[in-house]
Amino acid sequence: MNDVTAMPQSAVVVGGTSDLAFAVLEELAQRRLRTVLLAGRDRTSLDRVAVRLRSLGVSDVVTHVHDVCDLDGARALADAALAALGQVDLVLVAAGALGSSSLDALDARAVAETVTTNFTGPAAVVAELAKVLRAQGSGRIVVLSSVAAVRARRANFVYGASKAGLDAYCQGLGDALVGSGVTVVVVRPGFVRTAMTASLPSQPFAARPADVGRAVVDGLSRGAETIWVPGALRPVFALLRIAPRSLWRKLPQ
Numbered sequence: 001m002n003d004v005t006a007m008p009q010s011a012v013v014v015g016g017t018s019d020l021a022f023a024v025l026e027e028l029a030q031r032r033l034r035t036v037l038l039a040g041r042d043r044t045s046l047d048r049v050a051v052r053l054r055s056l057g058v059s060d061v062v063t064h065v066h067d068v069c070d071l072d073g074a075r076a077l078a079d080a081a082l083a084a085l086g087q088v089d090l091v092l093v094a095a096g097a098l099g100s101s102s103l104d105a106l107d108a109r110a111v112a113e114t115v116t117t118n119f120t121g122p123a124a125v126v127a128e129l130a131k132v133l134r135a136q137g138s139g140r141i142v143v144l145s146s147v148a149a150v151r152a153r154r155a156n157f158v159y160g161a162s163k164a165g166l167d168a169y170c171q172g173l174g175d176a177l178v179g180s181g182v183t184v185v186v187v188r189p190g191f192v193r194t195a196m197t198a199s200l201p202s203q204p205f206a207a208r209p210a211d212v213g214r215a216v217v218d219g220l221s222r223g224a225e226t227i228w229v230p231g232a233l234r235p236v237f238a239l240l241r242i243a244p245r246s247l248w249r250k251l252p253q
């Protein structure tokens with residue numbers, strides 16, 4: 001049950017080994033978070049995260065092996081979340097992969113894998129978990145989208161397109177859920193140094209994982225529907241979104 005400060009006490013994390021998810025959980029552990037189900041592909045990595053979480057005072061941590069590309073596994077994940085948590089206050093969706101947008105590497109399988117990892121898989125999981133939250137009449141779904149969703153860049157257009165799909169899906173779902181007691185929060189970070197971006201050069205307006213953690217928790221306490229990290233990226237992307245394509249494609253990628 002969310003406490004009086006609207007902070008969740010139980011959470012299911014899809015992409016349970018994500019650095020950004022952990023930053024959010026670290027913040028929530030300082031509030032009232034006590035029970036977590038970590039879902040991800042690799043049990044050993046999940047167990048490592050579970051140990052770190054317990055050391056932060058999250059007393060009940062369970063793990064569930066789930067690859068978001070396994071669409072049939074979405075229902076089993078929702079069942080496992082309900083069984084482990086009883087009441088699901090928060091669903092945090094962090095699974096994602098940059099994939100490749102190199103023209104040489106672009107083929108049917110590569111595109112399908114990136115789109116399934118970033119869009120179809122998370123959307124399927126959210127659909128199943130939304131049913132659980134609707135039945136409870138409460139809960140929040142926080143989804144890590146990206147500023148890349150706002151306008152596809154030539155350097156990573158497959159990733160950007162898949163995040164755009166997820167972002168639009170979550171906005172529409174949030175609107176459809178009005179009145180159900182369930183809300184959907186879309187988070188749009190810019191560049192953050194994590195495992196995903198370890199090999200990439202930094203970008204303007206770069207944030208740290210802790211900035212994302214704080215911004216998400218601040219957004220939850222305000223009842224925000226969209227969270228930009230850092231906040232300055234909101235006006236920046238309002239302009240970049242409408243910049244002429246001839247200019248957009250010349251910007252550093």
Ligand SMILES: NC(=O)c1ccc[n+]([C@@H]2O[C@H](COP(=O)([O-])OP(=O)(O)OC[C@H]3O[C@@H](n4cnc5c(N)ncnc54)[C@H](OP(=O)(O)O)[C@@H]3O)[C@@H](O)[C@H]2O)c1
Nearest residue numbers: 015017018019020041067068095096144146191192194196
């Ligand atoms: N870092 C940034 O600059 C940035 C900016 C904007 C948005 N984001 C988004 O934030 C989210 C978290 O990213 P991060 O920065 O924390 O990177 P990360 O630490 O690499 O986390 C990515 C997570 O996605 C999981 N994942 C990948 N493919 C999966 C699959 N098929 N099934 C289940 N899980 C899968 C990874 O699990 P494994 O351990 O199994 O690989 C990992 O837990 C992603 O959705 C990313 O797109 C990141």
